Structures are given as C-alpha cells and as structure tokens.
Amino acid sequence: MSTFERYLTLWVAVCIVVGVAAGHAAPGLFQAIGSVEVAKVNLPVAALIWLMIVPMLLKIDFTALAQVGRHWRGIGVTLFVNWAVKPFSMAALAWLFVGHLFRPYLPADQIDSYVAGLIILAAAPCTAMVFVWSNLTRGEPAFTLSQVALNDAIMIVAFAPIVGLMLGLSSISVPWATLAISVALYIVVPVIAAQAIRSALFASGGQAALDKLLGTLQPVSLVALLATLVLLFGFQGEQIIAQPTVIAMLAVPILIQVYANAGLAYLLNRLTGEEHCVAGPSALIGASNFFELAVAAAISLFGFRSGAALATVVGVLIEVPVMLSVVWIVNRSRGWYERGGAGAVARRDRHA
Numbered sequence: 001m002s003t004f005e006r007y008l009t010l011w012v013a014v015c016i017v018v019g020v021a022a023g024h025a026a027p028g029l030f031q032a033i034g035s036v037e038v039a040k041v042n043l044p045v046a047a048l049i050w051l052m053i054v055p056m057l058l059k060i061d062f063t064a065l066a067q068v069g070r071h072w073r074g075i076g077v078t079l080f081v082n083w084a085v086k087p088f089s090m091a092a093l094a095w096l097f098v099g100h101l102f103r104p105y106l107p108a109d110q111i112d113s114y115v116a117g118l119i120i121l122a123a124a125p126c127t128a129m130v131f132v133w134s135n136l137t138r139g140e141p142a143f144t145l146s147q148v149a150l151n152d153a154i155m156i157v158a159f160a161p162i163v164g165l166m167l168g169l170s171s172i173s174v175p176w177a178t179l180a181i182s183v184a185l186y187i188v189v190p191v192i193a194a195q196a197i198r199s200a201l202f203a204s205g206g207q208a209a210l211d212k213l214l215g216t217l218q219p220v221s222l223v224a225l226l227a228t229l230v231l232l233f234g235f236q237g238e239q240i241i242a243q244p245t246v247i248a249m250l251a252v253p254i255l256i257q258v259y260a261n262a263g264l265a266y267l268l269n270r271l272t273g274e275e276h277c278v279a280g281p282s283a284l285i286g287a288s289n290f291f292e293l294a295v296a297a298a299i300s301l302f303g304f305r306s307g308a309a310l311a312t313v314v315g316v317l318i319e320v321p322v323m324l325s326v327v328w329i330v331n332r333s334r335g336w337y338e339r340g341g342a343g344a345v346a347r348r349d350r351h352a
C-alpha cells in the first residue's frame with residue numbers, strides 16, 4: 001500500500017472540509033457542474049469515475065476464472081457472504097438504524113435516500129483494494145485473483161437486480177432505466193475497455209507494460225476519487241453543517257456490517273477446513289465494498305445532493321481504517337485459526 005493509500009481516510013477528511021467550504025464560497029460553480037448532464041448522467045463526474053474505475057479493473061485477469069476450483073471452499077464461502085448475506089444484512093441494518101433508531105435525528109426528507117445509499121454500497125464487493133488487504137494477510141494470490149474475477153463477472157449481471165430488489169423491499173422507488181444506464185456505464189463498458197487495454201498491453205510489452213501503465217494511472221485514479229468527493233461535499237455542505245452527526249450515524253450500520261460479514265466469512269472458512277491464507281482474503285473480500293461503483297450509482301440514481309450519495313461517501317471515509325483493523329484481527333488470530341479442525345483438514349488435503 002502506498003503512503004497516499006495508507007492515509008486515504010485523512011485525504012477524504014480534507015476533501016470534506018474543502019468541499020463544504022468551496023460549496024459555500026462558490027455555489028454557482030457547483031450548480032453549473034451539476035447541470036452538465038445527459039440522460040441524468042453528469043458528464044464531469046462520469047469522466048472522474050471512469051478514471052477511478054478503469055485502472056482498478058486493469059488489474060483483473062478474467063482467465064483466472066479457470067482457477068476457481070482450486071480453493072472451492074473459500075470461493076463458496078465468499079460467494080455466499082457477498083451475494084446471499086451482505087446486501088440483505090445491510091438493508092436490514094439500514095432499516096433498523098436509519099429508518100427507526102436514528103430517524104428522529106436525521107433530515108426527514110432524506111431517510112429513504114440514506115437507506116438506498118447504504119444498500120447500493122453493499123451490493124458490490126470490492127475489486128481493487130482487496131489485493132492490498134490480501135497481501136497484508138499473506139493471502140493466497142491465486143485465490144484472491146480468481147475470487148475477484150468471479151465477483152466482477154457476477155456483478156455485471158447481478159448488481160442491478162440486487163439493488164432493484166433491495167430498494168423495492170425497502171419501498172423505495174426504483175428508477176430502472178437509470179439503473180440500467182449506470183450498470184452499462186460504470187460496470188459493463190469499463191470492464192470491456194479495461195480488458196481491451198490489458199490485452200493490447202500484453203501483446204506489446206507483457207506484464208512490464210501493464211505495471212508501467214498502472215504506476216501512471218493509480219495516482220490519477222485516487223486524485224479522481226478525491227475530486228469527486230470535493231464535488232459531492234460541495235453540494236452536501238449545507239446539510240452537513242446543519243446535521244454534523246449525520247456522517248457518524250450513517251457509519252454505524254456500515255461498521256456493524258463490515259465486522260459481522262468479515263467474522264462470518266472467517267468462521268465459515270474455519271468450519272469448512274480452508275487454509276488461513278485463503279480465509280484471510282475471503283473475510284476481507286466478504287466485508288469490503290466497491291465504493292467507487294457505489295458512489296457512481298448513487299449519483300446517477302439519486303443525484304449529487306442526495307442522501308444516497310452522502311451515504312456511499314461515508315463508506316469511502318471509513319474504508320481504510322476499518323479494513324486495516326480487520327487485517328490486524330485476521331493476522332493476530334492465525335494461531336487460533338490453525339489450531340482448529342480447519343487447520344487439520346487443510347493440512348491433510350495439502351498432503352493428500
């Protein structure tokens with residue numbers, strides 16, 4: 001993890017301050033930016049989000065799908081947590097905390113939007129930062145790559161139906177046309193573009209050419225993320241100043257969801273007999289979110305000024321410190337993990 005990535009939470013906090021201040025100082029500028037859109041897609045933000053997403057998707061090698069059977073227990077656990085547990089658990093937590101417990105303290109006209117943002121945040125598993133978390137837990141690289149590639153393939157067809165289902169169950173109107181455009185614009189097209197660029201790079205210069213391009217684009221990707229956050233908070237500034245505890249309240253269901261899903265994936269891997277080098281990244285993939293996609297989808301579906309956009313940004317704010325704490329737990333508990341029946345099964349399978 002680079003120094004810049006390690007302090008991502010700090011940079012996000014700076015963007016909050018800069019965005020709120022700029023929004024008050026130059027409201028006309030932000031209104032002008034917000035008006036540049038086609039089919040409800042804001043073009044400046046679309047460009048920034050492409051700069052965020054495409055470099056991350058360049059790291060994904062879909063040929064790794066051929067390896068999914070090597071660690072079938074870990075793959076099965078992670079798929080179960082990512083697609084059968086996480087969206088539903090987040091919807092339940094959002095309904096409990098935002099819809100009920102915190103309702104008296106939140107802007108009444110944004111309640112449904114906050115819930116929608118939290119659902120969108122949980123609907124897609126993380127793509128890029130997972131490689132960092134996996135490396136920090138000494139995770140199995142082949143498992144991490146194949147799991148991420150499989151999740152991305154599933155996301156192409158499952159993201160819109162899951163978001164639509166969860167929003168519908170929460171009695172939130174689903175703008176299906178805009179949702180379909182978001183999936184095409186922020187998942188399908190970037191995946192195709194990234195794979196085309198990847199193939200061209202390997203044909204001309206191999207892995208070295210890809211690494212060189214990623215070295216150039218990674219800082220651009222992070223700067224694009226931070227620029228998007230400045231714009232978001234420029235539009236959200238008045239609401240945040242009026243309700244400074246909103247971010248803290250939105251963070252509560254996200255924190256519970258991350259730790260609960262990470263713990264569930266970790267324990268299920270132990271019970272099924274998977275090795276620790278697979279259980280670690282499995283827990284981290286099960287817990288983390290593709291927040292770049294979530295921010296893009298929330299803006300497209302509900303707009304810059306929506307509570308949904310703000311809720312997804314809270315996910316960005318707490319991503320690094322929370323995931324580093326999960327890494328610490330996974331590493332510190334390795335001895336406990338390997339003393340269990342799982343360690344014995346894994347060792348037996350390895351030597352079979």
